[in-house]
Amino acid sequence: DAGITQSPRHKVTETGTPVTLRCHQTENHRYMYWYRQDPGHGLRLIHYSYGVKDTDKGEVSDGYSVSRSKTEDFLLTLESATSSQTSVYFCAISDGGTDTQYFGPGTRLTVL
């Protein structure tokens, strides 16, 4: 998985609790992305980062925030999890050369 790890890999939480997912890369790539994957919707971009402390919203950013204080780490936070945020979350990285993205193994999040 191209030097990308995600933690945790699985998480079950309750509605209303905060949740933070971590993406860590060892490739020193500039761009990092958070997607969610749901049946019938494919992959949808939540937020992305184009450098340390530089982030922007994607297609489905409501209810999510991100932070990137170091090149290697990109955090996704659900401030108050809802059942509609039950999904598989993927992190991806890109060096900005050809738009090719490299994906992490995913985090399966269940919000009860």
Added chain:
Amino acid sequence: SQQGEEDPQALSIQEGENATMNCSYKTSINNLQWYRQNSGRGLVHLILIRSNEREKHSGRLRVTLDTSKKSSSLLITASRAADTASYFCATSQGAQKLVFGQGTRLTINP
């Protein structure tokens, strides 16, 4: 809204046969990419075709791009059981962002 739409949504063929998947998109693009996702895993990049290219090959993969019809196809020749996966097209309009289709689920029967 999704930029790319794959067709068919699911495809089941016998080992050794060729598999063809199609992708249609709505707006002009810089490039189009195909990714594979094995069950429970992340996506893996397969091949990228630029908007000024019409055909590209990589091993058993052949990708075509018709910008006038806003469509692309992925052909996997001499399929193997290990090709069983979901396949996604993704379009780039620049700005280092991709928009993914919903995928084609390919099953290779032994």
